[in-house]
Structure formats: C-alpha cells, structure tokens
Amino acid sequence: MLVQEIIDEEDEKLSRLRDEMGDEACMSVTTSLIQVNEYNPSGRYIISELWNYKEGKKATLGEGVSFLLSRWKALKRKREG
Numbered sequence: 001m002l003v004q005e006i007i008d009e010e011d012e013k014l015s016r017l018r019d020e021m022g023d024e025a026c027m028s029v030t031t032s033l034i035q036v037n038e039y040n041p042s043g044r045y046i047i048s049e050l051w052n053y054k055e056g057k058k059a060t061l062g063e064g065v066s067f068l069l070s071r072w073k074a075l076k077r078k079r080e081g
Contacts, residue, residue: 007030007034009030014026014030017029050063
C-alpha cells in the first residue's frame with residue numbers, strides 16, 4: 001500500500017508565507033516538506049545527505065569516497081612537505 005501525503009496549497013500558514021515572502025519561498029517550503037517526508041516519513045527529523053555541488057545532485061558513495069581520498073592525500077602531502 002502506497003501512502004502519500006498531500007500538501008494543501010490553501011493552508012493558512014502557506015498562504016500567509018506566500019503573501020509575505022512570495023511564491024519562491026512558498027515553493028521552497030513545500031519542496032522541503034516533500035523531501036523530508038520522502039526520506040524520513042515517520043520522524044520528520046533531519047538526516048544528513050552527501051551532496052555533489054559541482055553537478056547539483058546527490059553524491060554517490062563512490063563520489064564521496066573519491067572526495068575523501070583526494071582530501072586525505074592532499075593533507076598527507078602537506079604534512080610531509
């Protein structure tokens with residue numbers, strides 16, 4: 001069974017946010033709520049996520065390992081030199 005939360009676009013708080021801050025702020029909040037529910041629907045607490053800023057997407061495990069190894073090697077060279 002698929003459970004999906006629907007965000008009420010006419011919600012009082014969202015309407016007030018849209019009036020005070022504009023559509024972009026309202027869309028940011030809506031997108032954040034959807035993502036929080038997607039990644040952790042039971043707790044709504046924040047979880048960390050590895051991000052590839054250069055490509056503007058979630059980083060893969062391999063990308064994360066490559067990044068950490070490159071940083072480690074650079075630090076190692078700095079200490080040796």
